[in-house]
Structures are given as C-alpha cells and as structure tokens.
Amino acid sequence: MATGTPRELIVPLFIPHAGCPHHCIFCNQHAVTGQGCLASPAMPPLAAMEAEIERWLSWSARRHPVEISFYGGTFLGLPVEVMTACLELAHRYVKAGRVHGIRFSTRPDTVTESVLALLAAYPVTTVELGAQSMEDAVLVASTRGHRAAETATAMARLQEHGYRTILQAMVGLPGETRELWDTSLDRMLALSPYGIRIYPTVVLSGSGLEALWRDGLYTPLSLDEAVRRSKEAWMAATQKGIKVIRMGLQESEEMRLSRICAGPHHPAFGHLVHSARFLDMAESLAETAFSPGASPVFRVHPRSISRLRGQKNSNLVHLKKRYALAGVRVAADEALAETALAADGWVVDSVRQIFAKDGES
Numbered sequence: 228m229a230t231g232t233p234r235e236l237i238v239p240l241f242i243p244h245a246g247c248p249h250h251c252i253f254c255n256q257h258a259v260t261g262q263g264c265l266a267s268p269a270m271p272p273l274a275a276m277e278a279e280i281e282r283w284l285s286w287s288a289r290r291h292p293v294e295i296s297f298y299g300g301t302f303l304g305l306p307v308e309v310m311t312a313c314l315e316l317a318h319r320y321v322k323a324g325r326v327h328g329i330r331f332s333t334r335p336d337t338v339t340e341s342v343l344a345l346l347a348a349y350p351v352t353t354v355e356l357g358a359q360s361m362e363d364a365v366l367v368a369s370t371r372g373h374r375a376a377e378t379a380t381a382m383a384r385l386q387e388h389g390y391r392t393i394l395q396a397m398v399g400l401p402g403e404t405r406e407l408w409d410t411s412l413d414r415m416l417a418l419s420p421y422g423i424r425i426y427p428t429v430v431l432s433g434s435g436l437e438a439l440w441r442d443g444l445y446t447p448l449s450l451d452e453a454v455r456r457s458k459e460a461w462m463a464a465t466q467k468g469i470k471v472i473r474m475g476l477q478e479s480e481e482m483r484l485s486r487i488c489a490g491p492h493h494p495a496f497g498h499l500v501h502s503a504r505f506l507d508m509a510e511s512l513a514e515t516a517f518s519p520g521a522s523p524v525f526r527v528h529p530r531s532i533s534r535l536r537g538q539k540n541s542n543l544v545h546l547k548k549r550y551a552l553a554g555v556r557v558a559a560d561e562a563l564a565e566t567a568l569a570a571d572g573w574v575v576d577s578v579r580q581i582f583a584k585d586g587e588s
Contacts, residue, residue: 235292235294236292237293237294237330238296239296239298240280240298241299242271242302242305250370252401252435253401254434270312273312276313280316284326292327293328294353295326295329297330297331300332301332301333301337302332303331303339304333311345314349318350321350329349330351331351331354331355332395335356335358335378335380338354338384340384343385355392356382356395358394358395359371359397360397360411361375361411361414362375362410364402364407368400368401370435382394382420392418392420393421393472394418394420394423396415396424396425396460397427398426398428398460399448399453399490416467416469420469421469422469423471425457425461427448427476427490427496428490428491429488429491429492430445431486432486440488440489447491448490450499454491454503458507461501462504462577465578466580474500475492475493475497476492498538499538501534502537502538502541502542505527505537507577508575509525510546510549512525512568512571512573513550516570516573517552517570519551520551520552521571522552522554523555523571525556525557525558525570526559526563526568526569527568531568532559536557543557566578566579
C-alpha cells in the first residue's frame with residue numbers, strides 16, 4: 228500500500244535574542260518562544276539542545292529530509308566559539324546520517340565573507356534572512372539597525388554560496404503604508420528567494436512597540452487588512468514560484484494568553500488567508516454562473532475543502548446570503564489542482580490565472 232512522500236522535518240532549537248546587537252521595536256523573542264534569554268557571550272546549553280533533538284527525532288523517525296534549525300536569535304552574530312559549538316552539535320547528527328542539514332535565521336548585516344568562510348566547513352543547507360521590509364524608512368522606524376541594501380547584498384552572497392534562502396517579511400510595521408508594503412514585497416520577490424515567511428506585526432508585551440501603541444503613536448493593522456495584504460503577497464510569491472513557508476506567528480499557549488497586547492493575531496492566520504483566497508474565487512464564479520435561488524455545487528481538491536468552507540463555514544454562509552442562493556454544497560474532486568475551484572461548468576484558478584469553461588483550462 229502506498230504510504231505517500233515523507234514530509235520534511237525541521238528540528239527547532241531556540242536561542243532567544245542570542246547574537247542580536249539590536250532590540251527591534253517590535254521584538255520580544257521571549258514572548259514568541261516562551262523561553263528565557265540566552266546571553267550571547269555564554270555557551271549554549273548543549274546537553275539540553277541534544278535532548279531536544281533526540282526528542283524530535285524519536286517522534287518523527289520517518290520524516291525526510293531533516294534539518295536542525297537555530298531560531299530566535301541572530302545566529303551569525305553569535306561569538307565564533309558559540310556558533311561553532313552549535314554547528315558542531317548539529318554536524319554530528321548529519322555525519323551519523325540521522326539529519327540531512329543545518330538551517331538558521333540571521334540578520335542581513337551579519338552575512339559577511341568571513342563568516343561564510345567559517346560556514347563552508349559545515350553542512351548548512353538553508354538560511355533564513357530577517358529582512359522584514361525593503362523600505363529604509365520602515366526599517367528606521369522599526370529600529371532594525373540595517374538598510375534594505377544590506378538585505379540585497381546578503382541574499383546575493385548566500386545564493387552565490389549555494390544556500391537555500393528564505394526571507395522573513397513583516398506586514399504592518401511602524402511607518403508602513405499600503406504603498407510601501409507593496410513596493411517592499413516587490414523588492415523582496417525580485418531577490419528570488421526559495422521561500423518567504425509572512426508575519427503580521429503584533430504588539431508584544433515588553434516590546435518598544437507596546438509603548439508606542441499605549442501612547443497612541445502606533446495603530447496595528449486590523450485582522451481583515453492583515454489577511455488581505457498577506458493574501459495578495461501569497462498570490463504574488465506563488466505566481467513567481469516562490470514558496471510561502473508560513474503566514475502568521477507560531478502559536479504558543481503562553482503567547483496567546485498573555486503576551487500579545489494588540490494586533491492582527493489569530494491562531495489559524497494562514498487558514499484565514501487561504502479561506503479569503505477561495506472566497507474570492509467563489510465570488511467570481513457566483514458573479515458569472517449563479518442565479519438567485521440556485522443551489523450550486525462547488526468542486527474542490529480534498530485538501531482545499533476546509534479553505535473553501537472558511538472558519539465555521541463562514542464562506543458558504545456569506546455566499547448563500549450575498550447571492551440569494553437556495554443552498555451551497557461542496558464536493559471533493561481530486562482531478563482539480565489544490566489552487567482551483569469549479570462549479571456549474573466553470574473553473575477558476577487564481578494562481579494559474581485561469582477562468583474558463585470546465586474542460587478548456
């Protein structure tokens with residue numbers, strides 16, 4: 228019996244704030260990771276890291292490929308002896324054949340030729356770059372401590388050395404308008420990363436942004452607006468063949484209950500984005516093919532059914548009310564692409580930019 232293709236596994240090791248010379252205005256890594264601060268000059272708790280790796284590997288023995296990943300800090304900003312200790316730990320697992328590579332996140336201004344020379348001795352496969360924005364005015368307002376040009380230079384260096392690159396982007400930063408977000412996104416995608424992460428900016432307790440928000444000097448995006456901008460970003464990236472790795476912050480119970488003061492946070496933010504995308508396609512079909520009182524049957528790939536339905540069937544309820552439909556049904560169709568939607572003889576796929584009679588696409 229077919230078992231399917233094993234999914235990749237990322238073993239996350241968090242080093243909150245380690246190696247980071249700046250406190251960005253939006254940042255409180257302790258809230259995001261739920262862990263305490265590791266002072267950058269200190270040697271990391273290697274035994275605890277090894278135990279965490281073993282725990283993940285025991286849970287997911289059949290996943291492939293496997294990467295050990297260092298998150299939460301600026302990896303290339305660590306003291307050389309600390310960075311080397313982390314790399315050596317992960318390298319042991321690669322040499323033993325239990326892990327396939329190493330990945331980490333870092334700031335653009337830490338990607339120097341000297342540090343890349345050090346990395347050459349290790350099986351680093353993926354580097355995530357915290358770009359956040361490609362607009363200098365937004366970077367300054369966010370106290371990032373680097374400019375957009377440094378992101379472009381870092382990307383060029385990483386790609387020249389053959390690393391898979393992933394950009395991290397934040398939507399709704401201080402000083403960002405809708406127009407600046409659009410141009411920032413265009414500039415990120417022009418750098419041709421392998422993938423991109425899209426994070427809505429939220430106000431974390433203990434961050435500099437909290438003070439601005441409490442003083443009325445910063446207004447976060449609404450959830451609807453953050454979803455809309457992220458949806459358009461997903462579309463633009465996907466149409467260029469750039470993988471959207473994640474949309475929304477990684478959920479943790481501590482963060483959800485006590486660490487977010489304001490902003491467009493939702494535990495299923497990515498699902499909201501995809502549901503909005505499918506609602507757009509459903510409405511385009513309704514405008515063309517449905518008459519009041521009709522009972523259309525939407526056909527969709529099985530893996531996209533929940534996206535079409537929306538949270539608590541909200542998309543179906545909206546369609547029925549807006550277009551005065553007698554009913555709305557959903558049927559699984561494995562012949563359709565996961566990005567497509569069909570009904571009443573029509574098919575639409577916003578990624579492939581198709582709107583045609585079914586069978587003509």
